[in-house]
Amino acid sequence: xxPRLIIIFVAAALxxxxxxxxxPVLLMTILCFVIFACSFNLLLGYTGLLCFGHAMFFGxxxxxxxQILKTTSVSVEAAILCGALAAGLLGLVIGQLSIRRQxxxxxxxxxxxxxxxYFVLLQMEFTGGxxxxxxxxxxxxxxxxxxxxxFSFYYVILGLSAVAxxxxxxxxxxxxGEVLKAIRDNEARVESLGFDPERFKLLAFTLSATMAGLAxxxxxxxxxxxxLTDISWPVSGEVILMTxxxxxxxxxxxxxxxxxxxxxxxxxAGFGEWALIAQGVILLVVIVFFRRGFVGEIGxxxxxxxxxxxxxxxxxxxxxxxxxxxx
Amino acid sequence: xxxxxxxxxxxxxxxxGLINGSFYAMLSMGLAIIFGLMNVVNFAxxxxxxxxxxxxxxLLTFLGVxxxxxxxxxPIAVALLGMLMERLLLRxxxxxxxxxxxxxxxxxxxxxxxxxxxRYGSTGIPxxxxxxxxxxxxxxxxxxxxxxxxMFSLFTCIGTWLLIEHTKLGAYLRAANENPNIVExxxxxVPKMVTLTYGFxxxxxxxxxxxAAPIYQVxxxxxxxxxxxxxxxxxxxxxxxxxxxMATGYMLGIVEGLTKVLYPEAASVxxxxxxxxxxxxxxxxxxxxxxxxxx
Numbered sequence: 001x002x003p004r005l006i007i008i009f010v011a012a013a014l015x016x017x018x019x020x021x022x023x024p025v026l027l028m029t030i031l032c033f034v035i036f037a038c039s040f041n042l043l044l045g046y047t048g049l050l051c052f053g054h055a056m057f058f059g060x061x062x063x064x065x066x067q068i069l070k071t072t073s074v075s076v077e078a079a080i081l082c083g084a085l086a087a088g089l090l091g092l093v094i095g096q097l098s099i100r101r102q103x104x105x106x107x108x109x110x111x112x113x114x115x116x117x118y119f120v121l122l123q124m125e126f127t128g129g130x131x132x133x134x135x136x137x138x139x140x141x142x143x144x145x146x147x148x149x150x151f152s153f154y155y156v157i158l159g160l161s162a163v164a165x166x167x168x169x170x171x172x173x174x175x176x177g178e179v180l181k182a183i184r185d186n187e188a189r190v191e192s193l194g195f196d197p198e199r200f201k202l203l204a205f206t207l208s209a210t211m212a213g214l215a216x217x218x219x220x221x222x223x224x225x226x227x228l229t230d231i232s233w234p235v236s237g238e239v240i241l242m243t244x245x246x247x248x249x250x251x252x253x254x255x256x257x258x259x260x261x262x263x264x265x266x267x268x269a270g271f272g273e274w275a276l277i278a279q280g281v282i283l284l285v286v287i288v289f290f291r292r293g294f295v296g297e298i299g300x301x302x303x304x305x306x307x308x309x310x311x312x313x314x315x316x317x318x319x320x321x322x323x324x325x326x327x
Numbered sequence: 328x329x330x331x332x333x334x335x336x337x338x339x340x341x342x343x344g345l346i347n348g349s350f351y352a353m354l355s356m357g358l359a360i361i362f363g364l365m366n367v368v369n370f371a372x373x374x375x376x377x378x379x380x381x382x383x384x385x386l387l388t389f390l391g392v393x394x395x396x397x398x399x400x401x402p403i404a405v406a407l408l409g410m411l412m413e414r415l416l417l418r419x420x421x422x423x424x425x426x427x428x429x430x431x432x433x434x435x436x437x438x439x440x441x442x443x444x445x446r447y448g449s450t451g452i453p454x455x456x457x458x459x460x461x462x463x464x465x466x467x468x469x470x471x472x473x474x475x476x477x478m479f480s481l482f483t484c485i486g487t488w489l490l491i492e493h494t495k496l497g498a499y500l501r502a503a504n505e506n507p508n509i510v511e512x513x514x515x516x517v518p519k520m521v522t523l524t525y526g527f528x529x530x531x532x533x534x535x536x537x538x539a540a541p542i543y544q545v546x547x548x549x550x551x552x553x554x555x556x557x558x559x560x561x562x563x564x565x566x567x568x569x570x571x572x573m574a575t576g577y578m579l580g581i582v583e584g585l586t587k588v589l590y591p592e593a594a595s596v597x598x599x600x601x602x603x604x605x606x607x608x609x610x611x612x613x614x615x616x617x618x619x620x621x622x
Contacts, residue, residue, distance in 0.1 A: 050426045050429070052429075097603060097606050097607070098606075100606055101562070101606070103425060103426070104366075104368050104425045104426060104429060104566075105562060105566060107368070107426065107429060108368065108558040108559075108561065108562055109562055109602070109606070111555055111558055112555060112558055112559040112562065112599050112602055113599070115555045115556075115559075115599060116596050116599035116600070119595040119596045119599075120596060122595075123592060233551075233555065237433060237437065240430065240433075244430070272444075272445055273441040273442070273444045273445040274441070274445065276437055276440075276441040277437070277438050277441035277442060277445070279434075279437060280434045280435070280436075280437030280438035280441060281434075281438060283430065283431075283433070283434035283437070284416075284431060284434040284435070284438070287420070287427055287430055287431045287434065288416070288419060288420070288431070291423075291427070
């Protein structure tokens with residue numbers, strides 16, 4: 001059997017069994033941030049666009065899903081999808097404006113946009129301002145399956161996450177994904193091949209925003225509240241850290257990165273500002289010493305070992321003519 | 328009576344806008360100088376601004392150094408820290424993608440802000456006004472300290488502009504921006520110049536922090552709040568344009584102040600709306616004459 005399939009089966013079995021051993025809410029938080037990190041990875045890791053305001057899609061979708069669930073009887077999964085689509089629409093508009101500038105300015109513009117969204121949501125009535133939106137209900141799944149307890153709701157979140165990760169995998173490994181990688185590596189070249197990089201970038205931005213929205217919408221239903229923290233820029237910074245820590249442009253890296261950071265935040269929750277300070281220190285260490293990230297470094301090590309293993313066989317062949325040139 | 332209140336309010340807010348504009352101008356100028364030479368977007372600029380204010384407060388509280396002493400000592404102290412950071416951190420990243428510089432300085436700002444908050448709490452600490460009182464102009468009350476801040480920052484901005492555009496040192500700086508290798512071949516120590524330039528930009532940020540301390544309270548989050556607005560200012564003015572940064576800073580400060588009077592709900596977003604407008608009209612920035620930034 002294919003080793004990759006075995007890994008996927010083991011991971012799936014672990015994910016299904018996990019809530020029997022670990023607090024389901026913690027697991028669901030990890031899943032939400034895994035999706036969030038994947039969405040960010042699609043943009044920075046595969047397209048080379050650093051969005052410094054990804055929290056606007058995350059937090060924005062959380063409010064929209066919350067509002068839908070609070071005011072209507074729409075089923076929980078439909079409300080989550082609505083939140084994700086709304087974030088995608090926001091991404092389409094903001095992407096249209098932001099991709100007019102490249103590189104570092106793109107980061108600054110998206111940061112400014114996220115602050116704009118923050119202030120707009122702060123002043124809107126339905127968000128509850130500084131208090132946030134409380135008491136978001138978990139309406140029945142498909143309209144008839146009760147999922148109010150965390151244990152059963154975990155499987156809803158797991159299902160949505162599995163679909164999202166699969167979609168991410170398909171996007172990255174599609175011809176579209178290849179064009180994105182080409183834009184990351186050499187945009188001028190892509191343009192000269194007859195592609196329009198702006199359109200690809202906009203589509204990538206919109207897809208990424210939708211996925212970030214999905215993550216935020218799931219988080220709103222997990223915690224049953226949405227707050228301004230979800231759209232604040234430290235959250236945008238957190239997802240950057242998760243992605244870099246795990247490994248930029250690796251498929252699984254950001255997922256591990258998200259899990260590590262969430263677990264760390266959970267452990268440091270009682271120690272005031274130390275969680276944020278630790279995040280800063282980790283980010284600095286990753287940038288200076290391990291730019292390939294956790295999974296990227298392991299991948300590089302495996303490649304290096306594989307190459308070393310082959311070398312003895314080929315070394316004598318190349319050495320021979322140099323030793324006895326005259327026969 | 329009613330008219331009197333509105334004129335008080337109007338001119339008061341315009342003055343406050345002018346003061347905010349002074350800080351925006353000084354901060355975005357520092358950012359533009361650093362970016363111009365090093366291609367680093369200094370995210371730690373806000374934290375360094377906050378450190379300036381904090382050092383001034385520490386000097387006053389623990390050493391009894393008054394405001395006027397802090398105005399000199401705090402920027403130098405923070406600039407030295409900045410130079411250390413340039414040597415130890417940013418230098419290692421100079422050949423990499425620019426986004427690593429942004430992220431590294433972001434990480435530094437997280438650490439600095441977190442440590443200060445851990446040690447001194449997140450509530451604002453008041454800093455005594457060194458120039459109490461003011462004069463009544465009839466249509467408004469004009470506090471002396473605010474006049475001082477506006478004058479001093481205008482003086483600093485113009486001085487910096489003259490230094491960079493009209494002195495030999497500034498010419499070296501601009502040349503090193505265009506082609507560091509050739510400048511180095513002329514016997515100029517470019518790495519040292521980079522360190523000093525970074526220190527200068529950081530010093531400007533800290534200086535604004537000291538100026539801001541008596542007006543706003545000294546708090547760990549004062550830097551990050553202003554930072555994002557300054558980013559928008561730099562985007563509007565055009566990256567790397569010093570005059571652009573300065574003029575846009577003052578202009579947007581006043582616009583923000585006016586909005587607070589005319590339509591208070593929009594005051595916190597007006598600068599970002601301006602940014603959207605600028606992106607539509609002049610994708611390369613209002614003051615950017617060069618075409619390379621157009622894409």
